[in-house]
Every structure is written in C-alpha cells, then in structure tokens.
Amino acid sequence: MEKYVIKGGNVLEGEVSIAGAKNAALGILAAAVMTDEECIIENVPYVEDTKTLLRAIETIGAKVKYIDNHTVSICGGTIRTGEDVCVDDEYIRKIRASYYLLGALLGKYNYAQVALPGGCDIGLRPIDQHIKGFEALGAKVEIVNGGKVVAKADQLIGNHIYLDVVTVGATINIMMAAVLAEGKTTIENAAKEPHIVDVANFLNSMGANIKGAGTDVIRIRGVQKLRGTEYSIIPDQIEAGTFMTMAAATKGNVLIKNVIPKHLEAISSKLNEIGARVIEYDDAVRVMADGRFKATQIKTLPYPGFPTDMQPQMAVTLALSQGTSVITESIFENRFKYVSELSRMGARIKVEGNSAVITGVDGYTGANLVAPDLRAGAALVIAALAAEGFSTIDDIKYILRGYEDFDGKIRGLGGQIEVVDDERDVQKFKLRVG
Numbered sequence: 001m002e003k004y005v006i007k008g009g010n011v012l013e014g015e016v017s018i019a020g021a022k023n024a025a026l027g028i029l030a031a032a033v034m035t036d037e038e039c040i041i042e043n044v045p046y047v048e049d050t051k052t053l054l055r056a057i058e059t060i061g062a063k064v065k066y067i068d069n070h071t072v073s074i075c076g077g078t079i080r081t082g083e084d085v086c087v088d089d090e091y092i093r094k095i096r097a098s099y100y101l102l103g104a105l106l107g108k109y110n111y112a113q114v115a116l117p118g119g120c121d122i123g124l125r126p127i128d129q130h131i132k133g134f135e136a137l138g139a140k141v142e143i144v145n146g147g148k149v150v151a152k153a154d155q156l157i158g159n160h161i162y163l164d165v166v167t168v169g170a171t172i173n174i175m176m177a178a179v180l181a182e183g184k185t186t187i188e189n190a191a192k193e194p195h196i197v198d199v200a201n202f203l204n205s206m207g208a209n210i211k212g213a214g215t216d217v218i219r220i221r222g223v224q225k226l227r228g229t230e231y232s233i234i235p236d237q238i239e240a241g242t243f244m245t246m247a248a249a250t251k252g253n254v255l256i257k258n259v260i261p262k263h264l265e266a267i268s269s270k271l272n273e274i275g276a277r278v279i280e281y282d283d284a285v286r287v288m289a290d291g292r293f294k295a296t297q298i299k300t301l302p303y304p305g306f307p308t309d310m311q312p313q314m315a316v317t318l319a320l321s322q323g324t325s326v327i328t329e330s331i332f333e334n335r336f337k338y339v340s341e342l343s344r345m346g347a348r349i350k351v352e353g354n355s356a357v358i359t360g361v362d363g364y365t366g367a368n369l370v371a372p373d374l375r376a377g378a379a380l381v382i383a384a385l386a387a388e389g390f391s392t393i394d395d396i397k398y399i400l401r402g403y404e405d406f407d408g409k410i411r412g413l414g415g416q417i418e419v420v421d422d423e424r425d426v427q428k429f430k431l432r433v434g
C-alpha cells in the first residue's frame with residue numbers, strides 16, 4: 001500500500017499554485033446533471049473525490065469527458081432514472097458528496113435513489129437537515145434496506161425552510177432541489193461558505209434564479225428548465241490554508257498563488273497573531289516565518305469563522321509555539337484523531353472534551369504514522385516536514401481524496417517527500433537523501 005516517506009528539516013521556499021476547490025467542485029459536478037445540455041467545467045481539482053463522483057455520474061448514464069486534467073464536459077441528457085437506477089457502488093459510499101446527487105436528481109426528475117454518504121470519519125454526520133429540506137419541498141424521503149436514500153415527489157413546491165444547524169451540505173442540497181421547484185423557496189440560517197456561493201453562481205449561469213448565497217438567507221425562485229454553461233471553479237480555500245500552515249511550521253517563505261485572499265482571512269489572521277507573517281496580493285498570499293510562535297486560542301466555526309477543515313493543520317503549527325494554546329472544535333465530535341500520532345513525534349497535546357490543550361514544544365522528531373482522515377493526514381505531513389529525521393505516513397488514500405499532486409507540490413518547495421510502496425523503497429529513499 002502506498003505511503004509517504006519524508007525527511008524533515010528543510011525550510012520550504014518558492015511558489016505553489018492552488019487547485020480548484022474540492023468542496024465547490026463536488027457540488028458543481030453534481031449540479032451539472034440537472035440540464036440535458038452540455039456543461040463545461042474548468043479548474044476541477046484532479047483528486048480522488050472528484051474522480052469518484054464523476055464515475056458515479058457516468059454509471060447512471062451521463063456523458064462525462066475529461067477535456068484535460070482540469071476541464072470536464074458533462075452532459076446529463078442521457079441519464080437513466082427510475083426505481084432500478086441507484087447511485088451506489090463501493091466508491092460512492094465512501095465520499096460525502098454523493099449526497100449532492102440526491103438534491104440534483106430529485107430537483108430534475110422528482111426522483112432520486114442514492115447510497116447514504118460516507119466521507120471522513122470525523123463525527124456522526126447525520127443528514128436530517130437535508131431530508132427536512134426535501135420534505136418541506138414536498139418530497140417523500142425514505143432510507144431503505146442496504147442504506148439507500150430514496151426521495152420522490154409528484155412535483156416539488158417552494159417553501160420556507162429554517163435549518164436547525166448551519167450546514168454546508170444541506171444548504172447546497174436544498175438549493176439544488178429548489179431551483180426547479182414551483183414557486184419560491186427561502187433557506188434561513190443557511191451556511192455561507194465560499195463554495196456555497198460558487199455552486200449558486202454555477203446554477204445561476206445555468207439559468208437558475210438564486211439570490212443571497214453567501215448570506216444566511218438564500219432566496220430561490222423556481223425556473224422551468226436549466227441550460228448548459230461554461231464555468232470555472234474557485235480556488236481551494238483549504239488547500240491554500242494547508243500550504244500556508246506548512247510554510248509557517250517549516251519556518252519557510254512561500255508564495256501561494258491562485259487564491260482568493262478574502263477566503264483565507266480567518267487563517268491569515270491567526271497566523272499573523274502567532275507571529276508568522278502573511279502578505280496578501282490580489283490573487284496570492286506569501287507566508288513567512290522564523291523563530292518560535294506565540295500561543296493562541298482558536299474555535300472552529302462556520303464561515304467566516306475558522307474552518308474545521310484547517311483545525312488539524314493549525315494544531316500542528318501551534319504545537320511548535322511557546323506557551324499553551326487551546327483549539328476548540330465546535331463542528332465535528334471526532335476531529336482530534338491526529339493527536340495520538342502527533343504525540344509520537346513529541347507533541348504535547350491533551351484532548352479535553354471538544355478542546356485540545358496544546359503545550360508548545362521546541363520541535364518534532366520523525367516517526368512512523370498513519371493518516372486517520374484527509375485533513376489530519378495533511379497535518380501529519382506538515383509535522384513530518386517540520387520534524388527532525390525521517391517519517392513515514394500510511395493510509396495516504398485519505399489525503400489523495402482532497403489534495404492534487406500533494407507530494408509533487410511539496411517537492412517543488414524543497415520538501416523531501418516521496419510516495420513509496422514498501423519498506424525497501426523507504427530504505428532506498430533514506431540512502432538517497434542521507
């Protein structure tokens with residue numbers, strides 16, 4: 001099984017270009033099937049989650065073509081629908097975003113049958129708010145044997161929906177189902193993440209009528225039909241944030257290009273607060289760091305708060321600070337799985353309820369590690385790059401779900417990292433890099 005082998009201690013320097021946003025792409029690729037015409041989508045990140053979703057879209061009959069690695073053509077005119085068509089295979093069950101096909105297919109055909117979503121094991125992750133939204137639009141939703149969600153309606157009718165929790169997935173899913181419903185839908189207490197605005201902009205470019213995305217009230221006026229479009233996805237806020245913390249933790253100097261600095265404000269301000277330096281340009285940020293960081297407090301919150309998807313990467317950086325930091329995880333119950341791995345590298349972190357109390361240490365030492373999930377895995381890579389000596393990281397399949405050419409980009413910044421298959425390759429790497 002593939003793993004990373006890393007020799008830490010190099011200062012990361014240079015430039016890195018950020019891919020399209022995974023979490024926007026997943027919503028947009030699903031939404032593209034809502035028209036029978038061709039949609040051409042640019043800046044699609046070439047990561048395992050988007051490849052899995054595209055494969056699923058293809059298995060229900062859509063025509064999917066990679067024009068190049070980052071440009072995809074989707075034509076939903078040949079999709080099969082009905083009780084014998086279920087979006088369900090061993091891969092689609094593993095990704096979170098399979099749930100977007102529920103909203104998209106229900107909106108278009110008044111019928112959808114999709115396996116219950118998977119995704120990172122970071123908490124319970126119920127879908128009650130998605131179901132509540134579909135039901136408010138007039139659908140009957142059932143979870144049938146084998147973990148399939150079946151949603152059907154004679155006709156979706158717009159309604160007023162108040163979300164009990166701020167949820168990205170339910171906001172996007174209800175928005176998709178509502179664009180072809182009859183009449184007006186209002187989603188209150190909606191999530192405001194940049195990818196919600198991107199999915200709304202994409203749907204509007206297909207002829208939908210969505211207003212207010214990016215605020216907590218989204219108003220949708222149903223339209224008869226959506227048309228084909230050409231659209232380019234926004235840059236990935238979390239990939240950018242990951243490279244920002246990587247530059248900081250390795251005391252580097254990195255220009256992170258193709259970003260929207262506004263989307264990174266929560267991350268930039270925390271890095272500035274602990275003593276790293278973030279300089280913003282129009283579509284890039286530079287992160288520089290030297291010396292020990294100051295400790296701080298962080299609480300994860302829905303956008304524009306500090307993103308939960310950056311919590312592990314920031315923890316790895318704070319564990320190298322002077323003093324005691326506290327990170328409170330308020331979105332998911334089980335997002336501290338990297339702590340035991342990081343302890344093996346010398347970090348001093350204690351988990352108390354939904355907080356991690358981090359006592360800063362001088363540095364990390366390399367260790368053999370296992371990636372517990374996508375962002376925790378990325379955080380361990382950052383720790384290994386900042387550590388003294390060699391580390392290996394197993395289960396990189398999680399990391400590959402959301403980072404395109406992660407090792408290649410790190411090598412481009414002077415990091416010593418390689419993907420290897422077995423222990424012999426680890427030894428070869430050690431001999432080569434010394």
Ligand SMILES: CC(=O)N[C@H]1[C@@H](OP(=O)(O)OP(=O)(O)OC[C@H]2O[C@@H](n3ccc(=O)[nH]c3=O)[C@H](O)[C@@H]2O)O[C@H](CO)[C@@H](O)[C@@H]1O
Nearest residue numbers: 023096097125126127128129130165167168169170309331
């Ligand atoms: C594919 C994708 O875009 N994944 C992102 C999405 O996940 P996801 O869409 O699963 O996350 P949500 O924003 O929905 O979850 C936020 C909170 O709401 C709860 N909840 C959610 C739905 C629901 O029906 N009922 C309910 O109680 C969740 O358990 C969680 O505590 O947003 C998360 C929060 O920014 C990110 O960490 C994920 O990377």
Ligand SMILES: C=C(OP(=O)(O)O)C(=O)O
Nearest residue numbers: 096097119120309374375
């Ligand atoms: C948790 C994440 O992804 P997913 O919701 O797809 O599991 C993530 O991107 O950090």
